[in-house]
Amino acid sequence: GDSVTQMEGPVTLSEEAFLTINCTYTATGYPSLFWYVQYPGEGLQLLLKATKADDKGSNKGFEATYRKETTSFHLEKGSVQVSDSAVYFCALSDQTGANNLFFGTGTRLTVIP
């Protein structure tokens, strides 16, 4: 079945450091891929998305590229800020029409000044 494997956390970085959070997926067909972010005490917000191979999603300085050959969708940011501290979830949508989302386990990022 469809699934998402996400880099275990927690991740602690200094401000302005480079961020990579790994995400790989298993799916039949051509899923859409997402990164959601959850700030402390809040719900999930869509951070970025990609719907087909080689698409690059980007938002707020974060980027991720849909790599079909490696079944990956790694999240990157060149220079993190304290305000980026949150939990990041990789997710895929299975395109069956049931609109199901499969989430990774989440990666907690803490950025220290």
Added chain:
Amino acid sequence: DTEVTQTPKHLVMGMTNKKSLKCEQHMGHRAMYWYKQKAKKPPELMFVYSYEKLSINESVPSRFSPECPNSSLLNLHLHALQPEDSALYLCASSRIRDKQNIQYFGAGTRLSVL
């Protein structure tokens, strides 16, 4: 407007209480979802409504009773809950048959069962 509004934000209830969680969206989405999220875990799907009809029930205990009175509203009725039901309950909505399947989430209701 991409807002999903959930009320209340916090709820404390005893095991004999009956309470309801409410979710509202005005994006014209015809798919609405309830998720349960425990601490340090991803959201777990509970129910899906499509065109106001229950389409998915992920083997959720009957003490959770969803209701979709119209295309903008989704309720979750709670009765005789257990302490292990304490969690963040998230509502989401999306377009039906949306190739991108973008789900928009509310801020959640943090439920504590005593």
